Amino acid sequence: MIPRHRTNDVIYFDPADTEFPIGLNPIEKTDPRRHHLVVLNTVSALRGLWSDVWGLGRMQYILVNTLSSLMYYEHATLLGVNRMLSDKPFRKKVLARVKDPILLSFWSLEFERYDSRLKAEAVAPIQNKVGQFATTRMTRNILGQAHNAVDFRSVMDRGEVFIANLSKGAMGEDNSRLIGSFLVAQFQLAALSRADIGEGERRPFYLYIDEFQNFTNVASLSSILSEARKYRLALMLAHQYTAQLGEDLRSAVFGNVGTLLCLRVGFEDARLLAEQLDPLAPHSLTELDPHRAWVRRLSGGTMLEPTFAELSGPATPRQGRGVTVLQESRRKFATPRETVERNIATWLAH
Incomplete structure (x- = not known):
């Protein structure tokens, strides 16, 4: 890819x-x-x-x-x-x-x-x-190792591609969470260090975190979501079902994220997510076909009504x-x- x-x-x-x-x-x-x-x-x-x-x-x-x-x-x-x-x-x-x-x-x-x-x-x-x-x-x-091999500020400023393979199967759950948490913290520090340059000079950087609940807690996630935007760090947080988050972490996410993309979910998740996707009913989320989603976006400080989206399937990797x-x-x-x-x-x- x-x-x-x-x-x-x-x-x-x-x-x-x-x-x-x-x-x-x-x-x-x-x-x-x-x-x-x-x-x-x-x-x-x-x-x-x-x-x-x-x-x-x-x-x-x-x-x-x-x-x-x-x-x-x-x-x-x-x-x-x-x-x-x-x-x-x-x-x-x-x-x-x-x-x-x-x-x-x-x-x-x-x-x-x-x-x-x-x-x-x-x-x-x-x-x-x-x-x-x-x-x-x-x-x-x-x-x-005494020195970071990666300059995370440079990764952001130059738009480099950082990929971390934190497979629990290869590392163990505790080790995966440990390293992943430190990586998220490094990107947060790198974003905050952009205070030394003008807002117009801050190149947008997009950080995708799969199973994000394993690498963040309520305090750190609330901080990074509230502060990162002005430093041009955008977070894409993915997880499978809301029970993974816990009530406090779920509140931190719903209270801070702008865009919410929801694919097909079970009934309990649909009931919770429908509250965030008003006026949708829970069955609108449980009956979605593969690669179909409902999306709620924040634009200009205004929360827009959810819209239906058709997503592309997995891309074919280059051999x-x-x-x-x-x-x-x-x-x-x-x-x-x-x-x-x-x-x-x-x-x-x-």
Whole structure:
């Protein structure tokens, strides 16, 4: 499906390609003025993934201080989180580079005085969660690389093609959600960074997220939907049925999206969606033929009445181009596994 003239514009991100991992570092060192944005986006992504333990103790508070401190350290990655919490010599090296007095006081006046009970409540859950992806070679070799292989701002500004294969079958559900959440956060940060150029200079970029509920939470999705439009980031969010979303996430979607496209659905979904597609009745959505849909659009700030649409069927893929595209993407963005693992081992030893 990739035209020949676009071969060099494709980034194919496939975590299951374990021999040639592409680096993704959510906390790569950046301008100190952007530290808070990077940390908040990373924490927001993790909140959705760790919802089962998020409310325990002072977990978020400790994690924010840990990530904020690591942002000052050269070549820091998420693998440094557990080292900050348990490796005193490493923590001392990191804090020697930290310039923020509030962060320094947290470690010297608070963290060092935590008793065993508090550490068990707030620190242990962080260590357990980080340890899960740190001990998995696939995710460790992606998130343990010090530099992002992909410049997401450049992808948006140049209109490049970024494709992420996050198959649960190849990666596992937790790993798929983890990497996908960080990718969405990277695009959100890239969009926000466009504040440094005029609105007319912001090239439109279209981000398609299939099964989006796996890679976002209510807070992050509401933020990106409300802010992304002015930075010319358009989101296409796809999912199969409304029960996947949960009431809060569903409200965030219906309250923020402009265009709603609905193909044939079951009765329960039709009942909910018909409320958004007034004056349609639920049976109008349950009786649709394949490749037919009802579409509600937002135009000039006004919500238009739904219209009927006939969609094209799946396109026929071009044969023989896939291998060339994948090889070129791997050559430009991936690093051989042996090199990555050697670099991680060296970093962990110092």
